[in-house]
Each structure stands twice: as structure tokens, then as C-alpha cells.
């Protein structure tokens with residue numbers, strides 16, 4: 001069992017493929033067809049392309065805000081690819097790769113960052129919860145959904161994501177504790193991208209790893225190279241299978257790095273050195289998988305260039321549709337936040353209406 005070999009107190013990290021795409025542990029390569037790896041790679045590429053496009057659009061003043069994902073594609077695509085059809089995905093706000101893997105339309109994601117609430121409404125049958133910005137709150141929802149699956153006698157598993165900063169929030173510990181006690185079929189994934197905005201991982205906790213927090217909850221945990229698609233797939237698949245078989249929750253720490261800014265309103269050069277970023281750029285999850293597929297003879301540089309162009313064009317096309325919906329009216333925030341407007345919002349709304357009259 002991987003979670004034993006690479007458990008929280010073993011001092012080891014699961015890595016199947018090295019930084020150059022060379023397989024280190026043949027016996028650990030998950031049993032998956034070449035086409036399936038290629039498909040996951042394409043989703044990583046699409047994620048990166050959509051990410052770059054969102055950033056450009058925001059810089060052009062066309063997208064409201066955006067939380068970049070570059071560098072974390074393997075942690076997300078690898079884990080989400082291990083899910084089965086009826087499984088639930090509970091994200092935070094930076095899970096573009098996981099969303100695309102699980103069938104969320106890029107149009108919805110762009111709508112959300114464009115400021116349109118319809119961006120939270122996914123197609124029927126897509127078992128993905130909307131973006132959750134209040135840090136850690138989604139972990140409670142995830143455990144609730146997983147407990148409901150148990151109570152209903154269904155075998156769906158819930159996979160939930162959180163950042164390294166999120167592990168300092170009470171919700172995180174409460175969720176792990178509840179999940180353990182009630183044997184909830186849930187897989188918790190910490191994307192340790194080393195920063196919570198400007199707060200480094202070292203300032204988050206004195207614990208040596210984040211995954212060791214599984215020990216206190218009495219649940220299995222595993223530390224994984226989050227930039228290794230195969231390792232992420234293998235660890236998540238094992239955890240999901242265990243949960244489905246009644247084995248309860250698992251905590252996974254995906255050791256990765258946010259290559260870009262926290263959001264488009266952040267300047268990471270203020271709190272980290274270029275050298276550090278370059279060190280991590282060499283561990284790029286997309287480049288690594290590309291090298292593997294090319295060495296296997298099932299992918300080429302030319303195909304890669306063409307596909308990136310195609311994804312770039314598609315992303316722009318999708319955004320144009322989003323842009324055509326027009327800007328969200330500010331009054332919608334007051335009107336539709338609750339079924340009935342509470343007193344304090346009514347007051348603010350009246351003030352806003354008054355302001356509009358004054359500036360007219």
C-alpha cells in the first residue's frame with residue numbers, strides 16, 4: 001500500500017517519474033492505457049492554455065480577476081482523473097485542471113472570474129461544487145457529502161481540495177476529525193503550493209510536513225510529488241478505492257508550487273526570489289509529462305505546438321461569448337445574495353441608489 005510506504009511519518013515522498021519525464025519506479029506506474037495518459041496530458045495543456053489566456057485578458061482589463069493555476073496542473077488533473085463517474089469534487093478556487101478533467105465547461109469558469117454568478121452553475125450531472133473562497137469551508141461540505149453517501153448506501157467518493165494555508169484553519173482539522181470518526185468516504189487533497197498569498201509554508205506550521213496532520217486524526221496520509229501526474233493519479237486512485245471499499249478517508253499532500261501570482265492583484269516578486277521560481281520551473285509538470293510521451297513515441301513537438309494554438313484559440317472564443325453577456329449590474333449583488341434582502345443590505349442598497357442619483 002502506497003499510503004504505508006509513503007505515509008506521513010516515513011519521511012519519503014512518492015515520485016514515479018523524475019523531472020525529465022523518466023520513469024523511476026516501473027512497478028508503481030498505474031495500470032492505464034497510453035491513450036489515457038495522453039488524454040490527461042492534453043487536459044493539462046488545455047488548463048495551462050486557458051490559464052495564460054485568462055491572465056492576458058485580465059491584464060487587458062477584460063476579466064475581473066483571476067487566480068492562476070500554472071505549475072499545479074499535475075496535482076489537479078492527476079487526482080481528478082482517478083475519480084469515477086458518480087464521485088463528487090469539492091474545490092477551493094484554484095482547481096482549473098480538476099474542473100476541466102471532471103467536465104466543467106471552461107465557459108463557466110470564465111463567467112465566474114468575469115463576475116457573473118452563472119459561472120457557479122455547472123451542467124446537470126457534473127458533480128462538482130461551485131468555487132469556495134472562504135478558506136477551508138469546503139472541507140466541511142465535503143465531509144457532509146461523503147457522510148450522506150454512506151447513509152444513503154451509495155458508493156460515491158468525495159474528493160476535496162485545499163491549499164497549504166487552508167490547513168491552518170479550524171475547518172480543516174474538524175473535517176479530518178469528523179471524517180475519521182464517521183469513516184466518511186472522502187479524499188482530502190492539500191495542494192501545498194508553498195504559499196498562502198505572501199505567507200510561506202514555513203510560517204504556516206512548525207510541523208515538518210502538512211500530511212502528518214493525518215496522524216492526529218487517525219487516518220492514512222501520503223506525501224506525493226504534486227508535479228508528477230502518475231504519482232498523483234496512483235496515490236489518489238488508491239485512496240479513492242479504499243474509501244469506496246469502506247476504508248474511510250485519506251489525506252494527500254501534493255507537494256507543488258504556484259509558478260504565477262496568487263491572484264491578478266498580487267505581486268509575488270515582493271515576497272519570493274526569482275531563483276526559487278526558476279528552481280521550480282525546472283520541475284514543471286507539463287514539460288515532464290510531455291517529455292515522457294515524446295520518448296514513448298506517442299506525441300511530438302509539432303503536435304504539441306498545434307494543440308496549444310488550438311486551445312489558445314478556443315479559450316479566446318469561449319471568452320468572447322462570456323464577454324458578450326455584458327457586465328454584471330452592481331445592484332445584483334444586493335438583490336440576489338439572499339432570497340429576501342436583509343435589513344443591513346437594504347440599507348447599503350438604498351445608499352447605492354442614492355449615490356447613483358447624485359452622480360447622474
Ligand SMILES: Cc1ncc(C[n+]2csc(CCOP(=O)(O)OP(=O)(O)O)c2C)c(N)n1
Nearest residue numbers: 094133134135163164165166193195196197
Ligand atoms: C476565511 C478566509 N480568510 C481569509 C481569506 C483571504 N484569502 C484568500 S486566499 C488566501 C490564501 C489561501 O492560501 P492557500 O490555502 O495556501 O491556497 P492558495 O491560494 O495557495 O491556493 C487568503 C488568506 C479568505 N478567502 N477566507
